[in-house]
Amino acid sequence: MSQNGMDTGSRGYWLIILLLSTFIVVLGAGTASALLPARADTAQEAAGPEESIGTADAADADHAEARQTAAAEDDPAVEAESEPETSLNHAVQAVSDAAGTAQDALEEAERRRRAEDWRLILVNPEHKAPEGYTVELATVDRGYQVDARCAEELTQMLADCRSAGHDPIICSAFREHSYQEQLFQNSIWNFRSRGYSEAEAIELTSQELAVPGTSEHELGLAVDIVSRSHQILDKAQENTGTQKWLMENSWKYGFVLRYPTDRTDITGIIYEPWHYRYVGKEYAKEMYEKDLCLEEYLAE
Numbered sequence: 001m002s003q004n005g006m007d008t009g010s011r012g013y014w015l016i017i018l019l020l021s022t023f024i025v026v027l028g029a030g031t032a033s034a035l036l037p038a039r040a041d042t043a044q045e046a047a048g049p050e051e052s053i054g055t056a057d058a059a060d061a062d063h064a065e066a067r068q069t070a071a072a073e074d075d076p077a078v079e080a081e082s083e084p085e086t087s088l089n090h091a092v093q094a095v096s097d098a099a100g101t102a103q104d105a106l107e108e109a110e111r112r113r114r115a116e117d118w119r120l121i122l123v124n125p126e127h128k129a130p131e132g133y134t135v136e137l138a139t140v141d142r143g144y145q146v147d148a149r150c151a152e153e154l155t156q157m158l159a160d161c162r163s164a165g166h167d168p169i170i171c172s173a174f175r176e177h178s179y180q181e182q183l184f185q186n187s188i189w190n191f192r193s194r195g196y197s198e199a200e201a202i203e204l205t206s207q208e209l210a211v212p213g214t215s216e217h218e219l220g221l222a223v224d225i226v227s228r229s230h231q232i233l234d235k236a237q238e239n240t241g242t243q244k245w246l247m248e249n250s251w252k253y254g255f256v257l258r259y260p261t262d263r264t265d266i267t268g269i270i271y272e273p274w275h276y277r278y279v280g281k282e283y284a285k286e287m288y289e290k291d292l293c294l295e296e297y298l299a300e
């Protein structure tokens with residue numbers, strides 16, 4: 001019995017050992033299986049960068065592309081965004097179109113404003129002065145007359161030019177239409193008396209005098225200014241201190257050199273470094289800065 005008792009006790013002991021061993025094995029396997037994936041992940045992560053070292057840029061680009069494609073295909077948030085984006089593009093285009101139309105309208109309004117402004121009246125070989133154009137005159141330097149609305153600025157310009165040490169004098173200003181007609185007719189008679197035909201006489205006169213109605217002097221807004229020391233209407237006038245000062249400063253008083261040397265094909269008038277036209281300070285400044293003659297400015 002004692003042996004049996006011992007045997008029984010021994011079997012119980014071994015049973016406990018067996019159970020404990022089984023428990024430890026199961027526990028160990030569980031722990032191992034729980035640990036394995038973690039180690040594998042760690043291994044993969046460790047291997048990842050090593051694998052892509054050689055083609056890091058290409059891999060990045062591929063990944064970026066893949067991410068974009070995935071995002072576009074799978075991400076509903078991105079899909080939802082693409083529609084508003086299209087609408088936004090349309091809205092931007094519509095605003096841009098509207099701005100363009102508004103800009104066109106503004107430019108057209110500006111052209112109309114200029115066309116109606118007395119300071120910008122265009123008179124040239126193709127554009128005659130308005131029929132029966134009348135103007136209130138004011139007397140300035142040496143008894144010459146100009147449109148009263150520009151008399152003050154003209155007087156100030158001459159005074160400042162003199163203060164700068166120069167000697168400007170007016171040699172022509174407002175010319176009455178009837179006076180221009182009379183000059184023109186006298187010249188034709190003169191050529192006829194020398195044996196020229198009527199057509200030849202008109203042609204020769206037109207080369208020297210503006211056809212009545214096509215001279216800015218009839219507006220009272222044009223003035224010929226020369227240096228007292230060089231009272232000849234020729235190209236050399238541009239070399240005088242007076243003209244140099246006027247060409248540089250006249251715009252500040254609202255006057256522009258009307259017939260520049262490089263615009264004769266546009267103005268239809270020879271270079272006249274003595275003929276100044278009043279257009280007002282605002283326009284004169286813009287024309288001077290943009291280097292535009294009146295024809296160009298009105299067509300801008």
Ligand SMILES: [Zn+2]
Nearest residue numbers: 222223224275
């Ligand atoms: Zn003139």
